[in-house]
Amino acid sequence: MDNWVLKRAKLTPERTAVYDGRTRYTFAEVFERTQELGSALERLGVFRTQNVAMLADNTIRGYLLSVTLLLYGKTVVWLNKRLTDGELQGQMCDARVECCLKDDSLSERLSVASQADTEVRVIGFDEIFAEAGMDECGLAVVGDGSSEGGPGSDSEAKVRCGVPVATIPREFDEEQTVSIMFTSGSTGAAKGVRQTIRNHFVSATGVALNLGSDPSDEWLCAVPIFHISGYSIILRGLIFGVTVRLMDHFDASEMERILTDEPVTWVSVVPTMLKQLVSEHERGVASNTGYSSSFKGFILGGEKSDASLLQRCAKLGMVVVRTYGMTETCSQIVGTAIADGPRKPFCSGKPYFTTSLKFDESTGEILVKTGALTPGYVNSSGAFESKKTADGWYRTGDVGHFDDDGYLYVDGRLDNMLISGGEHVFPEEIERVYDDCPYVDEIAVTAESDETWGEVPVAYVVAGDDESLTDRLREFGRARLPHHKVPRRFYRVESLPRTSTGKIRRFLLG
Incomplete structure (x- = not known):
């Protein structure tokens, strides 16, 4: 296909490409x-x-x-x-x-x-x-x-x-590697993901078919350009012919001003960013200020989001498009539609037109086929091939399921799953429940060995200094979770080890 930079300069030379x-x-x-x-x-x-x-x-x-x-x-x-x-x-x-x-x-x-x-x-x-x-x-x-x-x-x-x-x-040769991006390392050593022209183009096409593409769109890029969420915005700008509005670092009050005063249409965020933005917008609504009429919504990626946050967004009229993707697929391959609104708050959406998705029958692991999928890792071809089935499906490492309406729910990481008394337990499920707990600022769940049950869930919490905290957290969990999913122990910590994209580095806990 034609060189994107040359092509775009010929098609829409006077249109704004980038603004900071x-x-x-x-x-x-x-x-x-x-x-x-x-x-x-x-x-x-x-x-x-x-x-x-x-x-x-x-x-x-x-x-x-x-x-x-x-x-x-x-x-x-x-x-x-x-x-x-x-x-x-x-x-x-x-x-x-x-x-x-x-x-x-x-x-x-x-x-x-x-x-x-x-x-x-x-x-x-x-x-x-x-x-x-x-x-x-x-x-x-x-x-x-x-x-x-x-x-x-x-x-x-x-x-x-x-x-x-x-x-x-x-x-451009469609199979040419134009970017190499290392995975976040949330489960161990990072791997260099090769991303081709075809990968990026298919990824952009999937987004356009889900959200639509308007020449007047303007994408606010506050996520790092050295991550796929940021770099993909730059490439979509060239492919779609839309403006990239750069923000040198995330600041909730400054983003609130930009979304209020400038013609931004879309902004990509992770849950930690969205939480700060909701609080900022709640203050703005109280003083009768609102987003620009151009603004369409937030594209939400990252590890998880809780129902109460999405309910606050809905109350404020904030459109949140939830997505699922990874570095290996050049960003999002599944997403909700704008019309989905706050319903099905824990779902990731439906597979894009450019994505085929199914589950491993024995483990429930999410398997993917898409033209956005990397051809492999640098210096580690065996590591990538080991993640593919004999007929070419890519093993994502995530476990999930569809509901009756065809929406994807990501239950958790296969390598995070613990087996307690023969029952499968996903830390992410427990964390989503405790995200609504008023006593906890942050929580991460992992496993500890147990002579009776094999493994039991334990939690690391960022919370205030309260002598009765453990009892209150245990009571909170028992009212909302099966007994075997309530963390056996709660450890108070100052902070959780995270990657730069906000994912919990569980292997560093304990």
């Missing part, structure tokens, strides 16, 4: 800037290899460089800024990376990799944009060092004459 609250670029201007950046990367020797790592925040510069790598057919290896330098270097080694592009605002990161004895060359955004003749916003810089009035204006700081210029592929 200060700087706005049309698709034509994005194409111009990415050509200049591509020439700079060529001169800096970045394009000598296929895989290029990126360590970036949700900034205009991060957006432009990621689109530059796409334009020139390179593979972006997204790095998570929350990991240690050792973890980042291990991932770059797995992905066979020789060069990493790093946002200079993350100055303390990859300090070891910046030393001369490493195989990875780290290049700061400042150096790249200076080489391209641009300031921090990507605006062309004239001879006296000042920036010109706006993007797209002519400047002497164009591609320099007499220097190598990288070739822009006119077409």
Whole structure:
């Protein structure tokens, strides 16, 4: 298929591609800037290899460089800024990376990799944009060092004459790996997921068929662009021809202002974000302020959400589209429709038109077939193949079921499941019940060995200092859960170990 960056610049050159609250670029201007950046990367020797790592925040510069790598057919290896330098270097080694592009605002990161004895060359955004003749916003810089009035204006700081210029592929090979993204590591070591042009296109198509695609849409991106939830928004912007509104970090009050004052239509969130937004919006409603008439709703992903949160959303008229997906499927493959509203609060929705889904008859594990599914992991083909059935279905590791109306319910992770007295118990089910408990801020359930029952559930709770807390939590559970599902013990902790996407790292508990 045609190169998406080229195609979009031809189809809708004057439409806004990206905006961060200060700087706005049309698709034509994005194409111009990415050509200049591509020439700079060529001169800096970045394009000598296929895989290029990126360590970036949700900034205009991060957006432009990621689109530059796409334009020139390179593979972006997204790095998570929350990991240690050792973890980042291990991932770059797995992905066979020789060069990493790093946002200079993350100055303390990859300090070891910046030393001369490493195989990875780290290049700061400042150096790249200076080489391209641009300031921090990507605006062309004239001879006296000042920036010109706006993007797209002519400047002497164009591609320099007499220097190598990288070739822009006119077409994409659908099976080409354009991004590598490491899993969150909620159950152990992270794996590098290969994501192809076809994977991303099928993923975007599924979203469009579920939500619809309007040229006037504007997607607010506050989730990290180094996660699939964020990067997929950038790619949908190119495929759909819609605006990406970047937010450099999540802040509930600032997002409330944006949703009130700007023409945003969709925003992707995880449950922890949505909880803060609901509280913020409740205060706004009390003072007679509401969202813009353009706003359509929240796309909710992540590990879990509780019924009381969705009920609060419904009371405020907040549309929440619940989804299910993973890095291996380039984001969501199942979702509710806008018309579903707050009914069936614990469901994940129905499989998208581009998704086939069934269950393992013996374990209830969710099996998936979709064109959005990765062709495999980097440096670990055996680990991926072991997750597929003989006839090609991918084992997600999640256990679930359909209700009579065809809605998917995710019961929990197969590797989290415990067997107590012969009964299957999913920690996620217990956690959903306790999410409505007024005595608990956060809770995570895992298993402990027991001589009588084999295993019993135990809970780690973030809660206030109350001597009677254990008795109150046990009473709360017995009123709502079968006896064998009530946690045998409750351990108070200051915080729960989580991944950067909010998933509980259960293997670190205990």
